[in-house]
Amino acid sequence: MADEQKPGGSQAPPPEGGGAPKPPAKPAGEAAKVTPKPAAPAPPPKPPAIMAATPWDSDLARELKERFGDRILQTATYLGQNFIVAKPDSAIPVLEYLKLEADFDYMVDITAVDWPKRAERFDVVYILYSFPRNERVRVKIYIPDGYKPETAVGVHLTANWLEREVFDMFGIEFAGHPDMRRILMPEEWQGYPLRKDYGIIQQDQRWVQENLGIESGQ
């Protein structure tokens, strides 16, 4: 749900003034500066700390609710952009339904967002577009670390590389993907660069030394 995006509401906006340059430093710096915060879980999820999404009221949303029932967790709209939150195992049926019955015939993008503090660590986001309806919709699933969502290659061929990139950057493996390898990073690279616990100057030292013959890439 939307109010689960920031568990505990303890993630206050970081202090002003340029901000910390590295994300790993952020939680520590924050904890130091806002020490009284965790003690008082009282100010229940601060209003600006969650996305002010409003329920999405449309025929499509109703149809989806009717068809999938409680497998659709949320249908909402923010800034005029609609999104659907589905249960992790029902992403593919939803995508299939949207493609075949609702004309969402073009998969724009698949990406993920890392929320390390949340129990379901990753958002996997599918962005869809419909040529006949001229409309966009996002399908999101929240998955814990290690969960293997089903691949969307069977629905949209373009998912092939996009899912490989998500795997490369976040380490989310897609079950049933025909070619689950890294795509942008070297194949032997250790670590998943776009996870929040991967520092910006962090690198796979061993790979760099073995393959590039230099001490460090920095």
Next chain:
Amino acid sequence: MPDQTFLDSTELVLNMGPQHPSTHGVLRVILKLDGEKVLGTECIIGYLHRGVEKIAENRTYAQFNPYVDRMDYVAAISNGLGYCLAVEKLLNVEAPPRAQAVRVILTELNRIASHLLWLGTHALDIGAITPVFYCFREREEALKIFEKYCGARLTTHAFRIGGLLYETYDGFEQDIRDFCNMFIPKVDEYEELLTNNRIWVARLKNVGVLNADECKEYGVTGPVLRAAGVKWDLRKAQPYSGYEKYEFEIPTCQNGDTYDRYTVRMEEMRQSIRIMRQAVESIPEGPIMGKVGKVVKPAVGEAYVSIEAPKGELGYYIVSDGSTQPYRCRVRPPSFVNLQALDRMIHGGLIADVVAVIGTLDIVLGEVDR
């Protein structure tokens, strides 16, 4: 079939790139060949991966703006426009009308510059050396306008979140008018060189065919999609930055082969001139910066905004956690997605077609790898 024992050949695996001039950068393609016939391809990308999305998470919104220019570096202004529009969407502000008009002019000029680079290098790949000189000559004029406007030629950093930083310089309108007048005869000249040329036609016709359904299936956008007959352009479908005010056509073709993509892009350049001519005559007076504070700090939320870049749909999916830095900034690169269709397009073709098809996809490796 004649006796195959003498002529029987094994499959040959050929490595093309990453240092190959016709792969337009550092694309490496592994080709599986039977004689000259391509049986399969595999693209190895990532040689230019700089982690732009990771950089975004460690910079403030304003600081990240110059980095986006370095993805599709031949169309830096389009990248900047997409990013600025996405952050403006998150902030729920809109650039003032004057800024929008100037943005449209510069973006279209950049589209022409990008298509010129594509035309020059594509023709060079096919074996026509002359167009590249002419294309770069005209592109230089466009780059000079960028330099005069914002001080840089390639990685321009021309737009700011909320509008523009730079007011147009004296004589900007005249420069644009001059460019438009100069450019239309030049396009005709390129067409004279290429359109009817027998080698050009023979090399491009029925090569790398991708029909409309396949395009949608692969998520291919931009001129490649339009060459397959789908009349879809984000500037018309979901107008942004005031494109709804200008009259222009969406050029389409039917066959979806390499020659059609050439035709579509040539016509697109003419349409860009048409948009620029309309826009330059109606630049409204007024402020150039919207109501954006010194520190850009959007509310918690997310937005996906996409524009029609010269290569196709360029999208930015930005997640904000209410701080001054984007929590996540995903770029949906058109080249990356279009490149995926390469295998489909050259399957069963000849090895010489590989070069033609890579050229016609108009990929920029900076954007494929980010």
Next chain:
Amino acid sequence: MRKLLKKIFLVDLFQGLWVTFRNQNPKYIYTEQYPAERPKVAERYRGAPRLNINPDNGETLCISCNLCALACPETLIVVTSARSEVTKRKELITFTYDTSRCMFCGLCEDACPVDALELTQDFEMATYTREGQIWDRQMLEEGPKPTQYKC
């Protein structure tokens, strides 16, 4: 028939050759002979950084506010200052600018409240060493001195 004749007489090729021939005219020469002929860069060109000094008394215009260092995406500017005993104001001690990492985005220039830091029209910034790319205050105030090649 016409098509065949056109094909035999290589009309399409001659059409293209005619374009090439038309462009042979020396008045269409476009190439700049760079070292001999200096290119004119635009007024707003973002090139080598310069730290402006007050022309009247030769003092720096920089007020050591550190805004440029904060604005820089690459954090390549380092400003050190000390509070002066006499004027009670911050005074600039050192100013380092690492041009090897600079991408000339102009954000430091925008951030400067007193127009002290400026990206100028100088574009010849090549050096023989990496260390030479790191400019100190003196270098920033004087500007680069490239070798002028004469033909």
